[in-house]
Amino acid sequence: MSADTAEQAIRVMVVDDHPMWRDAVERDLQQAGFDVVAVAATGTEALARFKAARPQVVVLDLQIPEPDGVGVTREALAHDPSARVLVLSASGEQADVLEAVKAGATGYLVKSASREELLDAVRRVARGDTVFTPGLAGLVLGEFRRLADPAASTDPMQPQLTERETEVLKMVAKGMSYKQVAERLVLSHRTVQNHVQNTLRKLQMHNRVELTRWAIEQGLDED
Amino acid sequence: MTLANAVVLNLYRADNFQRPVAGVVCVVVMVAWTAVAVWAYAAPRRRTVGLLVADLAVAVALLAVTPLVKGDGFNATVPGFWVAGALLAWAVRYRWVGGLLAAVVLSATDLLVREEITQANYGNVFLIVIGGPIVGFMCGSLQEMAAERDRAERTAAAAAERARLARAVHDGVLQVLSLVQRRGAELGGEAAELGRLAGEQESRLRTLIRTQERTAERPGEVGGDAVLDLAAELGRLESRAAVTVAAPATPVELPADVVRELCAVVGACLDNVAVHVGPQAPAWVLLEAFADRVELSVRDEGPGIPAGRLEQAAAEGRLGVSESIRGRVADLGGTATLSTGSFGTEWEIVVPLGRR
Structure with a gap:
């Protein structure tokens, strides 16, 4: 998908219940040459329009009327796994962001990020890259630490990070750019990117395994 | 129940009645009044002083007419335990005072109409006088508890609604x-x-x-001050530029004093950044929590600390900020390591946890 989309206009959907913000983000994206195929103010609207407009990237606020951003992320990606979700949130609600990432979002940006940061993030997410803030890296790192704590879980399926992945994630959490990490560890930029992506993939995979197991335990697989 | 008891007992002892017609009238009055009372007490707005007085008056009257109906030297009064209905109504309505008052009136009537007072009579009277106020007192407590619970529920609902609105x-x-912020910068x-x-x-x-949301999740511990969430407390530092x-x-819950000290240490590191690199x-x-320790990192991308400057400061007898940071962390049983170079400066602080 990477070569083509870079040339063509990237199809984006903006979901935000705040009209001022929705308009501002939409305008910024359009001016930068993105194709804003849909906007939505609620979770229900977002899911209906997502199916009709088939955007490549969903720029999503987590605090929206039912279903919330986490639910929209899960539903949308179940419908079209090739789509990408970039969480753009004003809320500092840590748990929500982590849940959205577990549900499959591959990028997170706080709303105070600049226009350029937003445009860059949309481009990168569309390419299939992950967009990490130090805050998100800290959350993901904390989640792996929590899962690895023998007191908290005895799960044999618990995901584990390799030493290299931990090292990279930790550096990102300390505010280093991928470029700086690559220089420090004498790796290519691409390798750093891959390590970061793997950490998210492991977390999302674990989440799916958990959900499936939960569904089986609840007997939801019977019908 | 007490009505059925009284009716059946009166039927059973029908031969005790000197004036059977009057006895039947008494029983009919009891049945009728019970029906009226059941209907009247059902609605709160009908539970007036008048009703209660009437209820008590009927009971007293029935007691009082007993010698006329059954003749002097009777053993059981016509209403018998039926008078408990009026007694309980008073106790419920006017708490222990009402219970006591009704009990005294009923007992006094009961004793006055009798020719002689046996030990059993005395026992019954005693129980009524004790029971009335106790039932009244319990009703009072229950009502207060219910009111208290209603108040608490209202407060909780109001707080939840406030939180939602907020x-x-x-x-x-x-x-x-x-x-x-975004438009301004542009x-x-x-x-x-x-x-x-x-x-x-x-x-x-x-x-x-x-910070508020994290505190609100554990209301029991607020003010108790035993533990604080290090993650939330460090989060406050984000308000700095x-x-x-x-x-x-x-x-990440740790003893409050440890949390405060760690926040102060991180604050000192950040002050240092502001002084040496720029405001x-x-x-x-970065905060990481492990089962046995917490790790903190404070990093900047300044020019770093020139080689030898710390040693020079130490030689001059100035302990400096870095020694004070090391000392404070050492007091918590941890270590603080400084790495510096062209990439900037980074403090790494590790504090072991005495976990249960």
Whole structure:
């Protein structure tokens, strides 16, 4: 998908219940040459329009009327796994962001990020890259630490990070750019990117395994 | 129940009646009055002083006519335990005072109409006089408890609604502040200054909300001061310019004094960044929680500390900031390591936890 989309206009959907913000983000994206195929103010609207407009990237606020951003992320990606979700949130609600990432979002940006940061993030997410803030890296790192704590879980399926992945994630959490990490560890930029992506993939995979197991335990697989 | 008891007992002892017709009238009055009382007490608005007085009066009257109906030297009164209905009504309505009053009136009547008072009579009277106030007192306590519970429920509901409204308002305010910050930076000039101020307020408010939400989740521990969430406390540092704090999503609870000391140490590291690199220089704080320890990192991208400067300061007898940071962490049983170079400066602080 990477070569083509870079040339063509990237199809984006903006979901935000705040009209001022929705308009501002939409305008910024359009001016930068993105194709804003849909906007939505609620979770229900977002899911209906997502199916009709088939955007490549969903720029999503987590605090929206039912279903919330986490639910929209899960539903949308179940419908079209090739789509990408970039969480753009004003809320500092840590748990929500982590849940959205577990549900499959591959990028997170706080709303105070600049226009350029937003445009860059949309481009990168569309390419299939992950967009990490130090805050998100800290959350993901904390989640792996929590899962690895023998007191908290005895799960044999618990995901584990390799030493290299931990090292990279930790550096990102300390505010280093991928470029700086690559220089420090004498790796290519691409390798750093891959390590970061793997950490998210492991977390999302674990989440799916958990959900499936939960569904089986609840007997939801019977019908 | 007491009515059935009284009716059956009176039927059973029908031969005790000297005037059977009057006895039947008494029983009919009891049945009728019970029906009226059941209907009247059912609605709160009919539970007036008049009704209660009437209820008691009927009971007293029935007691009083007993010698006329059954003749002197009777053993059981016509209403018998039926009078308990009026007694309980008074106790319920007027608490222990009502219970006592009704009990005294009924007992006095009961004793006055009798020719002689046996030990059993005395026992019954005694029980009525004790029981009336006790039932009244219990009713009072129950009512107070119910009122208390209603108040608590109302308070909780109001608090939840306030929190919901506050969340909606805060979210709106955060959105607008971020928007002003973003647009301001793009417009430049004075607008950029406005944008910067909006950004500062946005991050302050966001930190405040996060801290509040974490505190609200554990209301039992507020004020108890035994433990604090290190992640939330460090989050407050984000209100400083250009400081980013990364922490786990789950609370990191440590003894309050340890949390305060660690926050003070991190604050000192950040002060150092502001002094040596610049007040607007970016700095990053990372908190990691393990089963047996917490690890903190404070990093900046300044020019680093020139080689030999710390040694020189130590030689001159000045302990300096770095020694004070090491000392404070050592007091907590941990270690603080400084690495510095062209890449900037990074403090790494490790504090072991005495976990149960």
